[in-house]
Amino acid sequence: xxxxxxxxxxxxxxxxxxxxxxxxxxxxxxxxxxxxxxxxxxxxxxxxxxxxxxxxxxxxxxxxxxxxxxxxxxxxxxxxxxxxxxxxxxxxxxxxxxxxxxxxxxxxxxxxxxxxxxxxxxxxxxxxxxxxxxxxxxxxxxxxxxxxxxxxxxxxxxxxxxxxxxxxxxxxxxxxxxxxxxxxxxxxxxxxxxxxxxxxxxxxxxxxxxxxxxxxxxxxxxxxxxxxxxxxxxxxxxxxxxxxxxxxxxxxxxxxxxxxxxxxxxxxxxxxxxxxxxxxxxxxxxxxxxxxxxxxxxxxxxxxxxxxxxxxxxxxxxxxxxxxxxxxxxxxxxxxxxxxxxxxxxxxxx
Numbered sequence: 001x002x003x004x005x006x007x008x009x010x011x012x013x014x015x016x017x018x019x020x021x022x023x024x025x026x027x028x029x030x031x032x033x034x035x036x037x038x039x040x041x042x043x044x045x046x047x048x049x050x051x052x053x054x055x056x057x058x059x060x061x062x063x064x065x066x067x068x069x070x071x072x073x074x075x076x077x078x079x080x081x082x083x084x085x086x087x088x089x090x091x092x093x094x095x096x097x098x099x100x101x102x103x104x105x106x107x108x109x110x111x112x113x114x115x116x117x118x119x120x121x122x123x124x125x126x127x128x129x130x131x132x133x134x135x136x137x138x139x140x141x142x143x144x145x146x147x148x149x150x151x152x153x154x155x156x157x158x159x160x161x162x163x164x165x166x167x168x169x170x171x172x173x174x175x176x177x178x179x180x181x182x183x184x185x186x187x188x189x190x191x192x193x194x195x196x197x198x199x200x201x202x203x204x205x206x207x208x209x210x211x212x213x214x215x216x217x218x219x220x221x222x223x224x225x226x227x228x229x230x231x232x233x234x235x236x237x238x239x240x241x242x243x244x245x246x247x248x249x250x251x252x253x254x255x256x257x258x259x260x261x262x263x264x265x266x267x268x269x270x271x272x273x274x275x276x277x278x279x280x281x282x283x284x285x286x287x288x289x290x291x292x293x294x295x296x297x298x299x300x301x302x303x304x305x306x307x308x309x310x311x312x313x314x315x316x317x318x319x320x321x322x323x324x325x326x327x328x329x330x331x332x333x334x335x336x337x338x339x340x341x342x343x344x345x346x347x348x349x350x
Contacts, residue, residue: 011344014341018057021056022053022054025059026050029085030051033050033128042117045109045117046124048121049091049125050085052104052106058194061202061341062201064337064338065198065203066203066206068206068326068330068335069329070206070207070208071205075205079202081136082129082133082136082152083201085125086193089125089126095108096108096109096110100253147204148205151200158187158188159193161188162186162189165184170256173279181256190227191228195223196220199216215325219322219325223315223318226311226345226346230345230346232250248292251295252286257307262303263275263301264279267301278294311346312346315345318342
């Protein structure tokens with residue numbers, strides 16, 4: 001893995017680029033959201049998550065991919081905004097399903113407005129995302145517009161499949177899981193809509209449908225997997241003020257992360273009985289004392305260290321696939337930004 005400890009310039013330059021994209025996309029999202037009545041019960045909740053600072057990785061990937069494959073600066077802006085708004089939809093619904101309490105440093109929509117209002121606002125955000133995409137694809141020829149819409153349809157179904165797998169594992173108390181199961185889960189739940197889809201949509205728009213999309217799937221999968229593993233680790237070892245979500249929230253929810261899967265496969269004796277019982281509990285039954293005991297076992301059995309090493313291996317593969325995915329791309333600042341994202345993910349976790 002490229003050492004980034006002495007590369008603060010790389011981290012700061014990527015941070016600045018992401019902040020720039022976030023500001024632009026946030027303005028576009030808020031401009032697209034309806035205003036008026038019923039403001040208190042619909043339009044105010046809809047504006048909550050788009051108003052809160054986020055990483056903007058997805059629209060940044062889409063915009064950069066469009067440029068390196070031949071697009072003009074604003075060619076993919078509408079699609080990038082639709083991607084980010086749909087991401088906000090998924091966040092609203094994820095928080096409801098998980099019973100999460102914090103999102104981007106503030107109470108979740110369900111905690112602040114109630115579950116009914118949150119569900120309704122999440123559905124409305126999806127509608128507006130579709131409206132934005134429809135307007136954006138009117139600028140394209142019909143065949144190209146159909147390709148973009150097909151990408152959105154595929155991404156949505158892959159994401160829902162991943163959500164179903166994760167919920168099913170928790171509902172059925174599935175225990176016999178390993179790294180391959182985890183990768184299958186996040187390929188659907190995270191990678192497709194976080195990295196693969198934005199890259200492919202940008203490439204389609206920038207190249208006018210001529211770019212080879214298959215290598216982008218290979219790179220996007222490994223990059224997205226590393227990104228998700230990093231996020232899982234930050235939930236266990238991060239600072240809530242910087243992380244923006246509930247620290248140890250994944251443990252309270254019983255999510256089958258790679259770290260928990262490693263613990264499940266290595267824990268022994270009375271500790272194994274404790275973990276098995278833990279998995280059968282519902283979130284309200286998991287006390288702080290019980291959660292902290294599980295977290296301590298992750299250190300004791302080397303699960304945190306295993307996860308960090310696994311993420312590093314995934315990132316090394318992502319670096320290799322990057323060159324293949326962007327072999328025909330246009331050199332310049334946009335390509336260097338995309339290249340810098342791989343070591344950036346590692347630097348941000350360390």
